[in-house]
Amino acid sequence: MQKRAEVTRAALLQAAAVVFARVGYAHARLNTITTSAHVSKGALYDHFNSKEELARAVIDAGSARFTIACNPFRTSHIPAFEALIGISCTLLDPVVNDATVRAAFRLITEVPDRPDTGTPLLTTWLSDYQQLARRAIAEGDLHHDDPDAIALLLVETLSGARLLAAATGHLDELPVRLTTTWHLLLPSLVDPTSIDYFRQLLTRQIARVGHRGTTPPPAPGAPPQSITGEIVPAKPPRRDARRAAGISSTHSPRSTSTSRTLQPKPVR
Template structure:
């Protein structure tokens, strides 16, 4: 039991260290020696858990996707109006990506590795499906315009916010993501939301900004 516990502690240390390095260096520039130094473990311990850098990246992506799903679940399972949930998730994921190295690394890795897919998860598919489900609910609730295509809306939101994250990474300005997210919603709301409720949702977006913790 003690051996299993030590192995799990080592695995988590490697995962967290890899996430830190992947976030700052990207997949191509990350060296396993730097991960070892950050995690303070031996090369043997690394290869006991992960056979390669790619396998380590896969583990980070899978854990990051699990965490992403966890932060989205309360919005999907609660009576929160779907339009508020869509806005809330966009800020929660920004918050998590800024303050949780594993989620931050996940978003960077799935962008940089192109057509890479882990063995069990597809973060973009999860993200798109979540927004599409919420868009359908928002239409039924009368907040989203009834002529809106929920599948197209869900995909557009992911493309927009993933693009903003990519630009923030490329320009080393991740702490601007909360403001960029608010600006995006300000432009989107008149297009997506029924006219009488635009001001309400703009205020809702504004109220979300102070809750985002910056490092």
Template sequence: MKQERALRTRQALIKSAATVFGRRGYAEATLNMISAGAGVTPGALHFHFENKAAVAAAVEAAAAGSLRTVAREVYARRTSALQALADSSLALAHALLSDVVARAGFQLGHEVLYPTVYDLREEWHAYVYRLLKEADAEDTLLPGLCRRHAAAMVVAATIGFELLGRDDPQWLSRRTLTGFWNVVLPCLADPEALRKLDL
């Protein structure tokens, strides 16, 4: 019972911190704002976290965990690497729209005064590159396509959507992402593979 209550308090603090970081940024966020948002005393916050950096690291860790879960779920039902790539970007956009912790995890990577612990953009880049490598092994990429350049293009665009989506959620909508892939996939996939992709 006590452990369950402590876990609920910790989760409430992480969610509150994500909300505060999202609204105020890391530099302006205070521990009092975070504890008040979670409905707990500053002392209860300090029981769980030593300082603001520790709270931010917990937000990043929670964001990384939820985004890895999303990626695993998409990957488990994949029909091809390119389909998984498009589906993963849609799932990532949905997570950023619906999950304040996922959004804050990405935002903390931009914060100058916060030494990021989990580089979510680099994780996304590695995942995109891995799927393009698998697509190459499946012979579904256009001949001669440079996987490194293709990964850079996809990551730059999708991270751009994440940034723009902070002010306008339409940038993270299914319609926007589907439009992006309708333009980009013909530059990546051979014609036969392209016909089998479902957006």
């Protein structure tokens, strides 16, 4: 009996996510959701007392999925500023952004606010960025003395870019918008000698998640390009600049394995 109840709940959440993502909270009909889930209206009310409760359950499920997708970037083996970029690129990953995540992003702006409820997707994202910003300052990559302000700026800007792209029906433009956002922000966040390095990293991250969807991989040996067609720098000058200045690095993983993976193959 418990297994059957779990299957029913999962079917309702999946069906609700598809409907909420397609038509939004106000226009979603419970009859449509139950029909799609192949369950009765009574079965729905066995699990959820109202459409709002169902929507909040979808938000929670989408938030959990997004959080799990971001887990690899929370490891201390990845330099914090690179993790900030990596998490933002998760917004583009077609494997992550299924109906549940898409619905969660839409519903956080449409479900009525209540004093006793939070928005787990954005609050968790902000908390992660606050911790990463503090570490990025300690590692010498982020040049700012207020990590909480930077974390809030990044979450507001990146989530806003995604929400606006979705609201205007231009999610396909999100890679370009994300690239533009980071290109504008980087000069005020990092040392000038690091800008090309992080732009190259951003290009590689976007290409990586794009290849998990329908974008074909680049030809073997071709120089990496940004989504705007710009060829990225051959190698990041920041690494040599730091060593020449005698600045120690607290994150050796990037100065070894990660930096090597960022070197493009020579054109044959």
